[in-house]
Amino acid sequence: MEDTGHQDVSPCLFPLTDSTAAQKMLTEDAFQDAQQKQQMKLEDNNCLLAELIHIEQDLREKLxxxxxxxxxxxxxxQEDxxxxxxxxxxxxLNQRTAKEIRQGKTTLRFIFADDELSRREADHG
Known part of the structure; x- marks a missing residue:
């Protein structure tokens, strides 16, 4: 360009003409926004995971x-x-014993007598 002695005013009139710098700025902002959103999602996921772990522990304890x-x-x-x-x-057993006693007191006397006789014979034997 030739030097006319006038100052170049195009950056003032058209400040976005430097598109690479503007795109770079937008890209960095978009990257930071995406990174921030990703960090928030990660934190939310970690909170949800912690809550699920707590719920699982509660369920295991209840089980x-x-x-x-x-x-x-x-x-x-089983004890009952x-x-x-x-x-x-x-x-x-009580009913059988009571029935046997009612039916034959003499039989019971003979059993006791036999036991007593057996003991006497063993003592004198």
Missing amino acids: RIQEERQRELERKR NRQRWRSLCFLI
């Missing part, structure tokens, strides 16, 4: 407690059943 209760209920049920069987067996 453990529920299983423990089930085992305790099963143990109690054993106690019922003992009571039933005792009742049956």
Whole structure:
């Protein structure tokens, strides 16, 4: 260009004519915005992940407690059943004994007499 002595006023009249600098500025701003958005998403994801981990721990603890209760209920049920069987067996034995005593007191006397005789023979034997 030739030097006319006048100052070049094109940057003042057309400030965006330097398109590479403007594009570079826009690209950097867009990059920073994208990076900031990505960082926010990452933080949100980390918060959600932490919340999911907490929920999972709570569920596992509730499941453990529920299983423990089930085992305790099963143990109690088995113990109650054993106690019922003992009571039933005792009742049956008492009924048989009472029936035998009512039916034949003499038979019972003979059994006791035989036992006493056996002991005397063993003592003198």
